[in-house]
Amino acid sequence: MSASSLLQVNPELQRCLWLELTPTRLVLMPVLLALMLVGLHLAGTDDLAEWIGYALYFLLLLWGTRLAAESFVDEVVQGTWDIQRLSAVNPLGLALGKLVGGTIYVWYGAAWCLVALPFVPGTLEGTELTSILIGGLSGQAAALMVAMLLHAFDASRRRGSTALAQVVGIVAGIPSLGLAAALSSVVREWGTQIHWFGGQFETGPFTLAQQAITLGWWLLGVAWLVRRQMGHAPSPWPYLAFAVYQMAFSTGFLFAGDLVPPFPVVAGIAALAGAALAYVGLFTTPWHVADVKRLMLAPNWAQRWSLLPSWLPVALLAVVLGAASVASGGREWSLAAAALALFVRDIALVASVRLLSRRRTTLLLTVLAVLLYGLLPEVLDSIGGVTLRAWIFPTLDAPAVTLVGPLAQALAALVLAGWAWTRRKGH
Amino acid sequence: MTADFVSVRSLVFEYGTTRALDQVGFDLPAGSVTALVGPNGAGKTTLLRCLAGLERPLAGTVAIDGVDVLDQPRLAHTRLGFQQDFFGVYDELTVRQNLLHAAAIQGLDRHDMEEASVWAAEAVGLSDRMEQKAGALSRGLRQRLAIARALAHRPRLLLMDEPASGLDPEARRHLSALIRNLNAAGMTIVVSSHILSELEDYSTHMLALRDGHCAQLAALGGDDAVLSRWRLGLVGDCRDALAGLRTLAEVGEAQIVGGDIEFTFSGDPLARHHLLRHLMDQGVMVTDLAPTGGHLEKLYLGEKA
Numbered sequence A: 001m002s003a004s005s006l007l008q009v010n011p012e013l014q015r016c017l018w019l020e021l022t023p024t025r026l027v028l029m030p031v032l033l034a035l036m037l038v039g040l041h042l043a044g045t046d047d048l049a050e051w052i053g054y055a056l057y058f059l060l061l062l063w064g065t066r067l068a069a070e071s072f073v074d075e076v077v078q079g080t081w082d083i084q085r086l087s088a089v090n091p092l093g094l095a096l097g098k099l100v101g102g103t104i105y106v107w108y109g110a111a112w113c114l115v116a117l118p119f120v121p122g123t124l125e126g127t128e129l130t131s132i133l134i135g136g137l138s139g140q141a142a143a144l145m146v147a148m149l150l151h152a153f154d155a156s157r158r159r160g161s162t163a164l165a166q167v168v169g170i171v172a173g174i175p176s177l178g179l180a181a182a183l184s185s186v187v188r189e190w191g192t193q194i195h196w197f198g199g200q201f202e203t204g205p206f207t208l209a210q211q212a213i214t215l216g217w218w219l220l221g222v223a224w225l226v227r228r229q230m231g232h233a234p235s236p237w238p239y240l241a242f243a244v245y246q247m248a249f250s251t252g253f254l255f256a257g258d259l260v261p262p263f264p265v266v267a268g269i270a271a272l273a274g275a276a277l278a279y280v281g282l283f284t285t286p287w288h289v290a291d292v293k294r295l296m297l298a299p300n301w302a303q304r305w306s307l308l309p310s311w312l313p314v315a316l317l318a319v320v321l322g323a324a325s326v327a328s329g330g331r332e333w334s335l336a337a338a339a340l341a342l343f344v345r346d347i348a349l350v351a352s353v354r355l356l357s358r359r360r361t362t363l364l365l366t367v368l369a370v371l372l373y374g375l376l377p378e379v380l381d382s383i384g385g386v387t388l389r390a391w392i393f394p395t396l397d398a399p400a401v402t403l404v405g406p407l408a409q410a411l412a413a414l415v416l417a418g419w420a421w422t423r424r425k426g427h
Numbered sequence B: 001m002t003a004d005f006v007s008v009r010s011l012v013f014e015y016g017t018t019r020a021l022d023q024v025g026f027d028l029p030a031g032s033v034t035a036l037v038g039p040n041g042a043g044k045t046t047l048l049r050c051l052a053g054l055e056r057p058l059a060g061t062v063a064i065d066g067v068d069v070l071d072q073p074r075l076a077h078t079r080l081g082f083q084q085d086f087f088g089v090y091d092e093l094t095v096r097q098n099l100l101h102a103a104a105i106q107g108l109d110r111h112d113m114e115e116a117s118v119w120a121a122e123a124v125g126l127s128d129r130m131e132q133k134a135g136a137l138s139r140g141l142r143q144r145l146a147i148a149r150a151l152a153h154r155p156r157l158l159l160m161d162e163p164a165s166g167l168d169p170e171a172r173r174h175l176s177a178l179i180r181n182l183n184a185a186g187m188t189i190v191v192s193s194h195i196l197s198e199l200e201d202y203s204t205h206m207l208a209l210r211d212g213h214c215a216q217l218a219a220l221g222g223d224d225a226v227l228s229r230w231r232l233g234l235v236g237d238c239r240d241a242l243a244g245l246r247t248l249a250e251v252g253e254a255q256i257v258g259g260d261i262e263f264t265f266s267g268d269p270l271a272r273h274h275l276l277r278h279l280m281d282q283g284v285m286v287t288d289l290a291p292t293g294g295h296l297e298k299l300y301l302g303e304k305a
Helices: A003-009 A011-020 A023-042 A048-078 A081-085 A091-102 A104-119 A126-153 A161-173 A179-188 A203-229 A237-252 A263-283 A289-297 A301-307 A311-327 A333-356 A361-389 A400-424 B044-051 B073-079 B095-104 B110-124 B139-151 B169-184 B196-202 B238-246 B269-281 B295-304
Strands: A193-196 A199-202 B006-015 B018-028 B033-037 B059-064 B080-083 B157-161 B188-192 B205-210 B213-219 B228-235 B251-257 B260-265 B285-291
Touching (some): A003 B110, A091 A104, A333 A361, B018 B044, B044 B059, B044 B157, B073 B080, B095 B139, B110 B139, B139 B169, B169 B188, B169 B196, B205 B295, B238 B269, B269 B285
Parallel strands (some): B018 B213, B157 B188
């Protein structure tokens, strides 16, 4: 494909090709890889295929995640990101172009690794190889997404973005560390078969399919952020869709063979998954005063919906599912009400911290989380046991009167959030 | 001329708790060149960024050629070009690659891309440097390349933020000529600058911003123009000439300034001819008649006062 043809198909990819694939670099990569393999061979290494696997990990995950994050951060630093934002291209095209183009050099190296693979001693299983490749791209997409999220928090941020994005990318990309794969590892303990929505699946292909689907979500996430950067309203749909998928995925494991779990259990698990994702969304959403005001000033419901923070519909869905679970005979209502009160408390606390503090809000929130969910229960347990704890935390079989505790916390946090808003809102 | 080619209504924008734009509203006609003026911090760059869809306002609407920028930002991007106050060019790419990329991201097809890159390079005088890397160009040439990138897809609206900043006098003259040529080709242009004398060369309208408010929108030419100011040079006693001038309907305020007469005048060239004939018939020894210059500056400073 000629340069002008590729420019028409994906301008960002062609731009990256111009920048990344210089003649010197094109020659250097295979030479270095060949030197590595020859060196290993001379050192008496038998399984060179295994080393090619390590090389792929290095290229795609360690280096590729850095390149992916840099492909965005460097543009912001150089002042060219606004050019991209002014373009008319499809956000998904720009996201793919940036993701693949920004990391094209390591993929070029990976291609050489694949070429060498059939000719070296040892074997790398097809499933494992595919897993590394998909994991690599997932990790890169995650790194790019985190870099963009950090930019949304603080557009003037320069230092640390790349390193943090790289770390998250590596965690998301290594199959044994990735969220979906970790879940698969757990179910692997049950045997080589996985029961999901009544069907039986081999663990390997199931994990791989899950990795591929996760990659799709990462790509959608990046495209969503790019779309927002291009001037579109945020829209909570993508995150809501992701949350619904994760809820369905989690509940799928409850259906083993002919066993159909009772509705309260299904709704309860889905609510828990939704609540967890609402927390993730809550922590990764910057609370800019302007965002809140824009939402409040929106002239109609369609605009209000498009400006909603992504965690909010997910949180509401989790609450509805939780209520449905309780109403249909699940856990007692007082436990659910206490959990809901703490949920509201946490949202209000996050809002307060984000509104009041400009820097290091994540660190502050992490400290708060450790205090509230780590230290406080231990202290309460040691002082007064479960009876005292019930006044602060949702506790099974606790008297209904203890609900006053969580409700008071929620109220106090809401008052704090209201005060923070009054202080920060300006006009 | 479409009166509301650029239409802004009740625009409000805040940085943190600072209100940068407050209920800004105006219409700009198609084919106009608008000088966007105002002191530092008045909100000029923010307004341009809102027009380009780079910033999302708290409230209000922006429409360009009938396209709502907030609802359809990417469609709006195809109709506008934005040259920002910093060099938005890829230093490691050549001039040609920069321009091809600029055309491609606005959806031009292969053939049009090539043509657009050649045209844009010619327009800014970079045709002989197509294979040179942007990073190797001088400041002025990089600025030209940034302008070429903004206009490569021949947008209907060109937004320019301090385009003359850092340019030498020759490059500034070239820039003025470029803006006039683009305008003559039908492009609507909004130029933000502190150098009012240069803006006067090509501007048809002036939009003044002050503390985030739209302080004044004035036409500088045509039927809607505010009165132009002229200086009449003469030999002899000015008082008779001044009295003669004041009898003419087209003449507004008139006063003696340093032995000459400065006056505002609303007539066309033929009316100026009649004015001169009238004065000469009265025996006034006219030596010259010329626009005073600094019209935009006076208008702006008058608004400021």
